[in-house]
Amino acid sequence: MDKLIIYDFRIDAWTPETLPMSRLAEYLARLSTLFGSKEHVHFMKVRKGSAVPEIAVDPTANPKVVARLKLVGTPDAPEEVSRAQQDINHMLRDDGATAYLRIKGGAKILEFSGAKTPLAEEVVLFEQGELEGMVIRIGGKDETVPVMLEGEDGTYYRCNTKRETAKQLAPYLFGQRVRIHGRGKWRRTQERAWELDNFDIKSFEPLDEAPLVDVIETLRRIEGSEWNEMDNPQEELKKLRGD
Incomplete structure (x- = not known):
């Protein structure tokens, strides 16, 4: 039988003697979501020193686990992975701790800043808009x-x-750019920057990506158009398009 792949999740503020079982369970639940492949990922023990939960992964599932962990913190991460990462950081902050994940004896794979994350009052804003x-x-x-x-x-x-x-929307996949209308959920980050958490699309329209010169030339060909009389038609069209 192939050897299990062991991962360490090191939490610097806890020891096995001080880490409450209920808190350990909360961390393990979020880690289970990060790893995925739940039937092939196993909790082994909490090692001494700082609290270091050991997590074992079946060799056959490890390539899939590695690929999933690489998505953490990227735009391609599934929603549940991003949420689990945020939850772990919030828990660490509440515990006054930081943590990292690595293959046992190897380099760090993920770092969780936790208590070292700059604090800011969390603000959530819902607003109608367009993207x-x-x-x-x-x-x-x-x-x-x-x-x-x-x-x-x-x-x-x-x-x-x-x-x-x-x-x-499907015909526009990897194609013509669109303008979407709806309601966005905005969240202020710990760095006091606003980020879009999610956006509910109510309607959309494809964007006209014709060059500005071509658009003006088309307008000038319209009988009775006043575009030929303008000193700076490009600037006027930019104003109308909101550029």
Whole structure:
């Protein structure tokens, strides 16, 4: 039988003698979500020194676990993984601790800043608005369908919408940019920056990506148009487009 792959989750503020069992269970529940492959991931023990829960992974499942852990903290991380990461950091902050995850005897894979995260009063804001970008992912089987939008500056926006709207968005996947309208949930981070937590798409429209010069030339060809009389038609069109 192949040897189990052992991971260490080291929490610096606790020892096996001081770490409450209920708190350990809370950490293990979030770690279970991070690892995935739940039937192949096992809790072994809490090692002495700082509290170091040892987690064993069946060799056959380890490639999938490694791939999932690499997604932590990236835009491609599943929602439940991102939430588990945030929960662990919040718990560590409450415990006055930091932590890291590594393969036993190896390099660190993930670090959790916990108590070292700059504190700021958490604020959540719900606001009607719009976003622009390219649709890069549409998926899910529920009535509410996850949608991922990539903004022009490379920012990723996590969105949701109804099935019918998702079907209408599907032809634009990796294609023409769109403007979506709806209600966003904004959260102020520990660094006091605002980040979009989620956005409920109510409607959308494809963006006209024709060059500005071509748009103006088309307008000038319209009979009775006043565009030929303008000193700076490009600037006027930019104002109308909100640029």
